[in-house]
Amino acid sequence: MTYKLAARTPMILMLQVHDSRARDLETPNLLATDPIVPIESFRDCFGNSCCRVMAPAGKFVVSTDSILRDSGQPDPKDVTARQLAVEKLPSDVLTFLLPSRYCETDILSAYAWKCFGNEEPGWSRVQAVCDFVHKHVSFGYAYSRATRTAVDTLNEAVGVCRDYTHLAIALCRCLNIPARYCTGYISDVGQPPPHPEMDFSAWMEVYLGGQWWVFDPRNNDVRVGRVLMGRGRDAADVAFALSFGQHELAEFRVWIDPIEAGDHR
Amino acid sequence: MTYKLAARTPMILMLQVHDSRARDLETPNLLATDPIVPIESFRDCFGNSCCRVMAPAGKFVVSTDSILRDSGQPDPKDVTARQLAVEKLPSDVLTFLLPSRYCETDILSAYAWKCFGNEEPGWSRVQAVCDFVHKHVSFGYAYSRATRTAVDTLNEAVGVCRDYTHLAIALCRCLNIPARYCTGYISDVGQPPPHPEMDFSAWMEVYLGGQWWVFDPRNNDVRVGRVLMGRGRDAADVAFALSFGQHELAEFRVWIDPIEAGDHR
């Protein structure tokens, strides 16, 4: 990411591979800046690794690169995973039933029950939500808007992966299914060409049968090579870069290249 | 309608039977006030009969009563009525394709085409809109809110007849079907008991095959004894009473009693 900054600007960056994948790192996953500035690491209340920097005025480049071992397996799937009654949910999961900035469950509750109340609780109800969102929303970068919420996405029926995810999360929470927002990389491996330019991606995890499962309403399919960076209630919690001042993102590039085992040595 | 007014208050009233039913009036349809105040009549830009009064402070009663001949026939229906291409629509109908205060067609366009674009154009597309709205929205006076728009109704899935109508109108306009908002009375004749307390009602008219047709997404059925008071783009145009000052509506009562032909003499 190349920034053009009018003045010294404090930034918070959430660009590193999530701790849950730390054991898969073949090379250290460090953040580099140009010019070099001190980097302070901390963990947010969702356990994500964040970095704080004071970026100087002018051109400022932030980058990171790593080699990561991947199972090559698609997202796990278990259509028999059951929905836990609210009273059976662990306490630390309850926060993912609440409304959040981009997921207005307090508004969408009646909508959710009308449309999905007749679906079988559990995996198939979540899948029904994803099928609806995937079909309802038209993808397009031109449709990107920083303030778009789940309600907006439902109404406007357009958006990017972030919007698909917010709408699906909001609907799941309305249905008493804990749902959280994830950002990270998804590789193209196994996808038919043409491959669009790489970008960070967003998906969700829902809590069924006592564990979290990946659902991806944007692609609405299992994928290989999904690398988590951060998790939170919604995009407000996991911005990959937060700048406290005027800034221009002059360049932005994301890459994932598959390497056969052993190749990189 | 009985008002309690803190001060002298200018009011605009749209309570009279619409001119299109003037020939059916057996008794004059005059407005009465208590205390008696001068009443000025005018016609708004949609052709509705309106009255202006300066209501005095204190208790103020507005009433009107009439005997009206009715065909006893249900709302006309023609499932073969075709949708005219935009270029074939008369010019004076085009205004009913535009967005208005409570019908945000500019927001709902993608939604409408996603959900109803595959329906057969014409009568059955309008009926599909009404079926959706009727099923999607839960009725309840507790859900009444003066600022609720079509978008709000879609999201919250609750409302009163006004909200059903706004949502259906917005969706029709998105689909290039002119639609306008109607207020008036609907009798209970032929409806199974229990009969709820009478109120004014709202429905819509859509332009198909060269003429306007009644559709009633709240009841989603043809009805007997529908008496029009006013028509406009949405509820903003046809408030039955508009008060320019603090006011409390202390009592409000609407009645329709069927009289057999000849009975009233």
Added chain:
Amino acid sequence: MTYKLAARTPMILMLQVHDSRARDLETPNLLATDPIVPIESFRDCFGNSCCRVMAPAGKFVVSTDSILRDSGQPDPKDVTARQLAVEKLPSDVLTFLLPSRYCETDILSAYAWKCFGNEEPGWSRVQAVCDFVHKHVSFGYAYSRATRTAVDTLNEAVGVCRDYTHLAIALCRCLNIPARYCTGYISDVGQPPPHPEMDFSAWMEVYLGGQWWVFDPRNNDVRVGRVLMGRGRDAADVAFALSFGQHELAEFRVWIDPIEAGDHR
């Protein structure tokens, strides 16, 4: 205006000088299209001259050009113009007190009275509204959004001339001052350079002392060479071009060149 159209597209155009300036036209103010297509003229319910065309697929150019006599006088001003009580307003003016698509008076009423209730009614109250809007909103084409309303503009504090105008209109109507939306040209004559690229402009008219007066919250100043095209409740009523189908506006150019009296012969 040069369009690229994927298919035959019905269009409604409101590009001609308003009838109130007809006597000032030195050359006829006709619409031209390339390719040439039949043009049907009609008048909308606000008295604006509109044209309907069926544009063919492909490149489609719409243009108009005229020579207009102008007084060279700035917008009339009368700071003694008084605000009429609602009961004194002519009936045909009342519609400009109602909420409309982009002017949610039903939401902003309390806001308006809090902020402007202490201002002297009449001209200075309207001027206070314009001063506030002019100062509160930051101008920028990047901030343009077709669905932005007066409420959005108040919150986001950014916008284009259309947004300034909607916010000022909504606030005036809340204060029982009739206000209507105007589109047209404004010349640069007498303005200090640099002159930005020409565009259509929006301003409002408010009803004080028995007549309509121009106020321009975007520029917040009187101007010379204002040429009206259309008037309505808000931008929904006076779109300069309305296309019923997919379209791309490939080029758009507006010009006003001052000509000394006699020069053009």
Added chain:
Amino acid sequence: MTYKLAARTPMILMLQVHDSRARDLETPNLLATDPIVPIESFRDCFGNSCCRVMAPAGKFVVSTDSILRDSGQPDPKDVTARQLAVEKLPSDVLTFLLPSRYCETDILSAYAWKCFGNEEPGWSRVQAVCDFVHKHVSFGYAYSRATRTAVDTLNEAVGVCRDYTHLAIALCRCLNIPARYCTGYISDVGQPPPHPEMDFSAWMEVYLGGQWWVFDPRNNDVRVGRVLMGRGRDAADVAFALSFGQHELAEFRVWIDPIEAGDHR
């Protein structure tokens, strides 16, 4: 609180005095239910004490009562408390700069800087925000709405203590001042009669000069006898009762009675 429940209903309750006041409790601060049901305690991610119960169908009463020592001192105040630059803020405070469900900082940023950017940073800027909110918003229980956000409150200019607080929090965060939402009790001690019926209250804490300070935009004054129950990003985090099912709150009563030291033995 007396509930009427149609069915067995899981509930989450946040009704206990906050841990930060634990040392002031003269009597244990336990939750009681009628009928008696098992109560499970847990701590949410903001450190609040919460209880989970499975309420039976029918009438269900939840209550708690305690004697608490209070300093009798008003809220601490230090008008010299300085605003820390973002880069100087502790990491765990940064989450209170982010947008949340009812505090749309992403929308209100320009508004906040326009209105308060010229105020002296630090205590007086926060006070300016509180003065504005206190004056701008009209209080009334009739104006209560579960979905009202800071943006709604700004526009509608009405609300209850929750709404005042959300608007003030949103504006502070826009100005890079961390702000969090607090719920609890406020006593009437020292307030002039008449005393309104007791209710839970909401206020905010802002981070200045390295610590959190109480600001109360609803009352806009220091108060004696403020007892904290919960803290979070906004009301979504600290609902005093969250019911996962249909419920009716039949009765609700809050009390605070001052006891002189020693009286209660």
